[in-house]
Amino acid sequence: MTVTTAEAVDACAETPVATERHYVMCPPTYFTVEYSINPWMDPDAPVDTDLAVAQWSELKRTYERLGHTVEVVEPQPGLPDMVFAANSGTVVDGRVLGSKFRAPERAAEAEHFRRWFLARGYREVVMPSRINEAEGDFAWTGRVLLAGTGFRTDPAAHAEAQEVLGVPVVSLQLVDPRYYHLDTALFVLRKGESAQIAYYPEAFSAGSRRVLRRMFPDAVVADEADAACLGLNGVSDGRNVVLPREATGLAKRIEECGYEPVLLDISELRKSGGGPKCCTMELH
Incomplete structure (x- = not known):
């Protein structure tokens, strides 16, 4: 789907405003790809842990430079994917819903984050x-x-999240195994009554696409190239938007809406199917 500059400006009339955020991260000290639980992971491909640490550190410094608070959870040996802190908790208004992983390789991560909270x-x-x-x-x-x-x-976890967190939940069906988590296909650009999102429609079922169009008529629509570099695994503070550096098309579209794209290299972390958002839990 092609979005013209004029359409983007019309859809993004509200001026983006940054707000201070509170993030939780975990260093990739033990990062490697030892198993395959998503289409991005290849245990036979070489992994540079030092480079992953450098990329993660630059992401953390970027958040701090933008004025955000970052807390760090201690990594644990034997848990190479613990760096993907977003998978270990959902926090809204001080209420915490922990995680329960599908893959047994990641199951132990949940307890470490529970203790941290x-x-x-x-x-x-x-x-x-x-x-x-x-x-x-x-x-x-x-x-x-x-x-x-x-x-x-x-699907039943959606009702559980509504009950625990006390917020309304809208279910969305993912259909492309490359985009196995919602945060690989959609992220929130602006929170609030006039919330705005960016998303890749082809990652969703037909019904879910209709829901998203109805709820977010001003959404920034990403294309296949944006999605293929995990460009939708972004983090926004309401104005500054951290994206993988390859997501140049998406960066241009959000810039036309008044956002400030911040492009970073996450190439090593992408070998495990992760990006900026995967590394970042937000305490809402």
Whole structure:
């Protein structure tokens, strides 16, 4: 789908405003690709852990430079994907819904994050009974929780999230295994009553595409090239939008809406199917 500059400007009339955010990250100290649980992972491909650490560190510095708070969870040996902190918790108004991973290789991550929340004084911490990969499949818009399913998170986890977090949930069906989590196909550009998203329509079922068009008529629509570099695995503070450096088409479209794209190299982390958002849990 091609979006003209004029259409983008009309759809993005509201001036983007940055707000201070609170993020949780985990260094990729033990990052490697030892197994394959998504189409991006190839255990036979070489992985440069030092480069992954450098890319992660630049992402963290970028958040701090933009004025955001970043807290760090201690990585654990034997958990190479713990760097993808977004998969280990969903936090709205101080309530925490933990995670329950589909892949046994990642299961132990959930307990480390649960302990981290409790050590920092969070008392409303609930661990899910259904498979739920947290912000991998949950995106808070400030008024509703968009919830993905199809490859990882169970549909029944959506109702559980609504009950625990006390916010309305809208279910979305993912259909392309390359975009196995919601955060590989959609992210929130602006939160609030006039929330705006960016997304890749072909990652969703026909019905879910209709829902998204109805809910977000001013959405920034990404193309195949944007999606193929995990460009939709972005992080926005309402104005500054951190994207993989290859997502140049998406960067141009959001810039036409008044956002400030910040392009970073996440090539090593992408070998495990991750990007900026995967590495970033937001405490809403």
